[in-house]
Amino acid sequence: MDTLHSLALGILTAASPLNLLYGFAGVLLGTLIGVLPGLGPAGAIALLLPLALHAPPLAYLIMLFGITYGAQYGGSTTSILVNIPGEASSVITCLDGYAMARQGRAGPALGIAAFGSFIGGTVALVGVAFLAPALAELGLRFGPPEYAALLLFGLTALVYLAHGPMDKALLMALFGSLLASVGLDPVTGQPRFTFDILVLRDGVGLTPVVIGLFGVSEVLVNLQAHAGEIFQKKIKGLLPTLQDWKDSAMPITRGTVLGFLVGAIPGLNVVIATFAAYAVEKKISKHPEKFGRGAIEGVAAPETANNAASCSGWIPLLSLGLPTGSVTSLIFGALMIHGLAPGPLFIKNSPDIFWGLLGSMAIGNAMLLILNLPLIGLWIRVLQVPYYFLFPLIILFSIIGAYTAAGNTGDVVIVIIFGVAGYLMKKFAYEPAPMVLGLVIGPLLETAIRRSLIMSKGHVTIFFQRPIAAFFMGAALLMLLSPLLTRRRLGHDIIEKLEEP
Amino acid sequence: MKREIIICSFWLLLSFYLSIESYRLGLSTANRPGPGLFPFIAAIAIGLIAVFRLVSSLRKSSPDDNFEPGIASETRLVLYVIAGMTAYAFLLDLLGFLFCTFLLVAFYLRVIAARRWPATLSFAAAVALASHFFFDVLLKAEMPRGLLSWLI
Numbered sequence: 263m264d265t266l267h268s269l270a271l272g273i274l275t276a277a278s279p280l281n282l283l284y285g286f287a288g289v290l291l292g293t294l295i296g297v298l299p300g301l302g303p304a305g306a307i308a309l310l311l312p313l314a315l316h317a318p319p320l321a322y323l324i325m326l327f328g329i330t331y332g333a334q335y336g337g338s339t340t341s342i343l344v345n346i347p348g349e350a351s352s353v354i355t356c357l358d359g360y361a362m363a364r365q366g367r368a369g370p371a372l373g374i375a376a377f378g379s380f381i382g383g384t385v386a387l388v389g390v391a392f393l394a395p396a397l398a399e400l401g402l403r404f405g406p407p408e409y410a411a412l413l414l415f416g417l418t419a420l421v422y423l424a425h426g427p428m429d430k431a432l433l434m435a436l437f438g439s440l441l442a443s444v445g446l447d448p449v450t451g452q453p454r455f456t457f458d459i460l461v462l463r464d465g466v467g468l469t470p471v472v473i474g475l476f477g478v479s480e481v482l483v484n485l486q487a488h489a490g491e492i493f494q495k496k497i498k499g500l501l502p503t504l505q506d507w508k509d510s511a512m513p514i515t516r517g518t519v520l521g522f523l524v525g526a527i528p529g530l531n532v533v534i535a536t537f538a539a540y541a542v543e544k545k546i547s548k549h550p551e552k553f554g555r556g557a558i559e560g561v562a563a564p565e566t567a568n569n570a571a572s573c574s575g576w577i578p579l580l581s582l583g584l585p586t587g588s589v590t591s592l593i594f595g596a597l598m599i600h601g602l603a604p605g606p607l608f609i610k611n612s613p614d615i616f617w618g619l620l621g622s623m624a625i626g627n628a629m630l631l632i633l634n635l636p637l638i639g640l641w642i643r644v645l646q647v648p649y650y651f652l653f654p655l656i657i658l659f660s661i662i663g664a665y666t667a668a669g670n671t672g673d674v675v676i677v678i679i680f681g682v683a684g685y686l687m688k689k690f691a692y693e694p695a696p697m698v699l700g701l702v703i704g705p706l707l708e709t710a711i712r713r714s715l716i717m718s719k720g721h722v723t724i725f726f727q728r729p730i731a732a733f734f735m736g737a738a739l740l741m742l743l744s745p746l747l748t749r750r751r752l753g754h755d756i757i758e759k760l761e762e763p
Numbered sequence: 764m765k766r767e768i769i770i771c772s773f774w775l776l777l778s779f780y781l782s783i784e785s786y787r788l789g790l791s792t793a794n795r796p797g798p799g800l801f802p803f804i805a806a807i808a809i810g811l812i813a814v815f816r817l818v819s820s821l822r823k824s825s826p827d828d829n830f831e832p833g834i835a836s837e838t839r840l841v842l843y844v845i846a847g848m849t850a851y852a853f854l855l856d857l858l859g860f861l862f863c864t865f866l867l868v869a870f871y872l873r874v875i876a877a878r879r880w881p882a883t884l885s886f887a888a889a890v891a892l893a894s895h896f897f898f899d900v901l902l903k904a905e906m907p908r909g910l911l912s913w914l915i
Contacts, residue, residue, distance in 0.1 A: 429812050429815060429816055430816075432812060433774065433812050433813070436805045436808050436809050436812075439805050440781060440805045440809070443802040452788065452798045454798055454799075454802065455802070481844065482844060485844070650871075650872065650875070650876030651872075653844075653871070653875075654867065654868045654871040654872065654890065657844065657847070657848060657867070657871070658864060658867065658868065658890065661848060661851055661852070662898060662906075665855070665906070666898070666904045666906075669905075671852045671855055671856070674848070674851070674855075677848075678848050678849055678852065681848070685841060690766070690770060708801040711796070712795075712796045712800070712801070715795075716795055716796070720796075
């Protein structure tokens, strides 16, 4: 009862005019970037990080959360109507969604995607409300060794589940944590790798790095991309028929459960949830041959799963302080900018923020449903804006974002350096997510390891003597060493198969 | 293979330099970990992975990487974008936000997108004025005024 009461209070907090305004801006912006290929939620959040200094904490976080789930909605619209997934999490929706649109059933496809997303997001939200505080209680038993082991486990999980070779992902994670050690040493105050450059004394900021990695590099990669074919048919009727609802009821239920579970596991992401939900529906369907040819179940399940996973993906961050990917790392950074430390004490110390955020998700999901159905025509017109008008704006916002955060051009130079680095990383197939995670949790990991070693007088065995720490260290070591033993990552072949279109 | 050797050499050099610097910072003092310990471990791990990748790529002895078609024109576009950003960063204080923004957008539209002058100038002016209104007037972000400080 306490949980439901707190959630109701959170909804009331989120319903204040200012929070509603920020929430509306977030979901609208999220939908827009979901529609536009080339700028994902991570890039948009990166561009908006400097705003953290000026906006009230809760309202600002509500906007960032709105961007993340708004992008899931927007991505599905373009997948269905023009066969262009605005987001990676909507790739699988193209298969049956676009096929439905070609058969003149774009309306039911969009409708079921919107309703499924609403149901998935809302049910997952209740799950988060119950599970996150329970996990946080467990997290209160964590001392420095447990926390260090948990952070190592989170970093290793992301490396293990990276799409490309694991050694490349590990290189990126290590490089990110090395970047994090630039600046003054947190314990002794001694400058490290600053080269007498004043800007580096405060460390390499998360904001300019992610703006470069996600904003600028996307522009550099996309400059030569061509716009796709635009769907010209008129959209008739957005509501699914009774038969559509009957066909979609169980896929929506299964998509919610699967999306929630996959999203809550550190390292697994929204994309995997959508592919898994689609694979399950195809496997258990009495008519698997209909999949790929306009089966509404093939839209309902992944679209529900992506919103449920996007919602439950906050559990590790909000309850244990463990970011699990680029977007959660950025939100972690945004919380830190406001002096809010995500972790086991977050819910206890900042209940207004935690429950306000959950409340905003409930309102945001409803807002998206009401907002998006009438605006579909507008989003399609947005898609037709030529890229050569968009890219100067993205570059300009990147520069302004970095400049306003620090008030000097030093951070703009960092944006340029990491823009080029991000471009080269994409060309040479190095993933940026482990690097960002390394940069974000590097200082926390270093502090936790150093405190643990001080506790144990220099003995590393402390990480293996305490049960919780030993569990996470064992799991991390298993993930790191298993490819040497099996020559393949456990389960990675399944992920690869699921991600094949 | 040549590309992989170059990339691994970069990682190895980085690892070598950072491990020496970290060692200089101090690894430990009287059972207390020093400021160099964490970066030292990370730098050594980077070096080990780079050696592993280098040896693997030498063993494979695959033919040299083929360049993607259109890579030269793509590189040219990338250089233009970066040149525009760099010039913006260094001229911002001198020329001011409004004028720099106009020049940057005009440069991108004319040189990269090959738009005609009327479209280029009108879009660049619209973006510069709108950004000035939004960031300077509305958000009071205090962007540099530079040459136009007497006017705005």
